[in-house]
Amino acid sequence: MQSYNQKDTISAISTPIGEGAISIVRLSGKDAISIADTIFSKDIQNLKSKTAALGNILDTDKKAVDSAVLIVYRAPNSFTGEDIVEIQCHGGRLITQKVFEITLLAGARASLAGEFTMRAFLNKKIDLTQAEAIQDLISAKNSLAMKAAKNQLEGHLSKKIKEFQKKIVEIVAFIEANLDFPEEDLQDASKNTLVENLSQISKDIQKLVDTFEDGKVLKEGLSLCIVGAVNVGKSSLMNAILKKDRAIVTNISGTTRDVLKEDLKLNEMLYQLIDTAGIRKASNVIEKEGIKRSKKELKDADITLLVLDSSRKLNEEDRQIFEKLDSKKTIAIWNKIDLLEPKVIEPTVVEPTVVEPKSLDSKVETKEKIDFENVVKISAKKREGLTALYSMIEKLTFKSKISTNEIIITQKRHKIALIDSLKYLDKAINDLKNDISHEFIAVDLKSSLLELSKIIGFDITEDILTSIFSNFCIGK
Ligand SMILES: Nc1nc2c(ncn2[C@@H]2O[C@H](COP(=O)(O)OP(=O)(O)OP(=O)(O)O)[C@@H](O)[C@H]2O)c(=O)[nH]1
Ligand SMILES: [Mg+2]
CATH class of the missing domain: 3.30.1360.120 (Probable tRNA modification gtpase trme; domain 1)
Incomplete structure (x- = not known):
């Protein structure tokens, strides 16, 4: 190199x-x-x-x-x-x-x-956080990611880290002052205050660590995997969402054999939309392979779009798929509601966006009830009900509601340093509670401080620097 x-x-x-x-x-x-x-x-x-x-x-x-x-x-x-x-x-x-x-x-x-x-x-x-933000800003693929990067570039993350450091330094100074006068043991009251203060810092650092999941979502996007039994309208849904004829749609069961992936931007967020082969007991070698791939995609998906055919009763194949799903990250989609009575869909213009009757959901009754938290009714063919589906996707996208003013960590390096810092901090809290010698506590708190400094760029080895900057573009 x-x-x-x-x-x-x-x-x-x-x-x-x-x-x-x-x-x-x-x-x-x-x-x-x-x-x-x-x-x-x-x-x-x-x-x-x-x-x-x-x-x-x-x-x-x-x-x-x-x-x-x-x-x-x-x-x-x-x-x-x-x-x-x-x-x-x-x-x-x-x-x-x-x-x-x-x-x-x-x-x-x-x-x-x-x-x-x-x-x-x-x-x-x-x-260092600002340096990293520059690359994030350049490669931001949506406005939320851009705002998060800009926030970091303006030094908000460093400021927050420095606040943590300042609070810990004050505590270290207090403990060290006590070390100098060993005969004066820490009073219970001041010990409790120390534990309380350190616990609060620990909680705040943990909160910052928790933003990483959202930060990752902002930066990399999520996978949206369409699954279901054969012929339920998965490929039709893919085409409806993409507003183009990407996947082959026929009335023959088992049309899709391969996994299809397309980038999608919805509500400013990035997704990878994935269409899969319908899951059933197949005898054909090609279809079997397709189904194997569907199951793998299903396992790795961030959000699953389970498509069900509302024009027929649920069958064994549908139910077997239910078992593979994590209901928290699944949206159950009753498709083909245009085939249900009463007919609610007027043959309106289909492209590019359709004005939807507000009470679409309530006007049709599906044949069965299912036990999913997130359920929508759509017609992929007529491209109806998609707005409700999009808001549900948005709801599942962020673990917490991201506010763009919030400080979000997007680098794994930051997350690791914060967690390492927390480990020392939590050890210090425990030792303090257990009346362990203050010398040890001070050492742990200093290690915790050092981990925090790494985020800003202090005590960073050349190897780490090289690995950070080699991901940048040339000329930046
Ligand atoms: N009436 C109606 N028909 C639909 C709707 N969605 C899909 N279909 C029809 O259902 C059939 C199957 O659609 P596909 O999109 O190919 O279904 P699929 O789930 O991808 O099927 P496989 O790839 O074979 O698993 C086609 O004839 C579609 O036109 C819908 O909302 N309403
Ligand atoms: Mg298909």
Whole structure:
């Protein structure tokens, strides 16, 4: 693995590769200005910080390659804390690549993934949570994930961690003061207060840990797996949700043999919608394999959409699927309600959104009652009842109702550090209750503090740093 050598001046194409009006090639490091100066038609050595110059980029034969605007940022007032030069050239694939190569020939090194941000962190321009938030912000796929990343970038997570630290430090100081005067044992009253205060911190840290599940949902989305017996309308539901004819639909039982997956955005959230083969006792080898795959998807699904055919009675196949389901993450969907009496669906326009009669659910009676908490009635064919289904999906999506102002942890690294910190904290609380020597308690509290510091970026090994930043995009 290449190493992130901080002494080098680095260069990268910082805009996406493609055709656009402009592209930016960015240099950072102690030689950034002199390198840019040698490849530019104008003298920029004395250009003031945060000012621009218009001129030509010159190749090694001093021939003009492109006209460009250069912006100079002088250390320490730049993103990385080093001298930075941003070269804004024309946005063609080839021209951008050429300008980038010229910077390398003039002495810069191609930057590694996340190297600009890593330097910003190493030069204390941002802490580690903020560095990580930058990548989250870039890769955010929905507005909630974007807001969570922005929150973190603004330093709200670090602030919260520092609050925990401050409270623990005060307690350590108190305990250590007592260590210095061993004859004065902690009074019961102050011991109880300490236990109370530490327990409150422990509870608050646990609360933050609990936001990780939601954070993961924001970042990665959830899988929505459509399952059911054959011919109940699973593929029709997939098509209705996607508003396109993705899956083959026929009246032949066992039409779908393979697992179909499509990305879906609903209420700003990301999902992977999965259509599966109808589950039944199959004799055909292909269908058997399809059913095996359906069962695997069902097992891994975050939310299950169980489709039932309301035009017929439940059968053994339906009931066998019930047993495999976790009712908390299942939505039971009575499909084909257009075939039930009284007829409630007027032959209205089907695409793209359908105005639904409000009392759709109450106007039709399904043949049987089922024991599921989340039940909706729809017609996949007529695309009716989907709004109710979508709100139910939304309800099951978040364990707690996410407020975008809330601090949410989205990195596994943060979760691990918080849990490790909690372990020491809880041990200290127990020891305090059991009158264990205060020295041990102070040591545990200090270990707890150290784990919290890791989140912000203190006491982080080079390996960990490399693993964090290597997931970034080049040029960031
Ligand atoms: N009337 C009516 N027919 C429907 C509805 N949904 C599906 N169907 C019909 O039911 C039949 C089966 O639909 P599919 O979507 O292929 O069912 P499936 O569950 O994917 O079937 P397999 O892949 O074979 O397991 C087709 O003839 C559909 O047109 C509905 O809401 N109303
Ligand atoms: Mg199907």
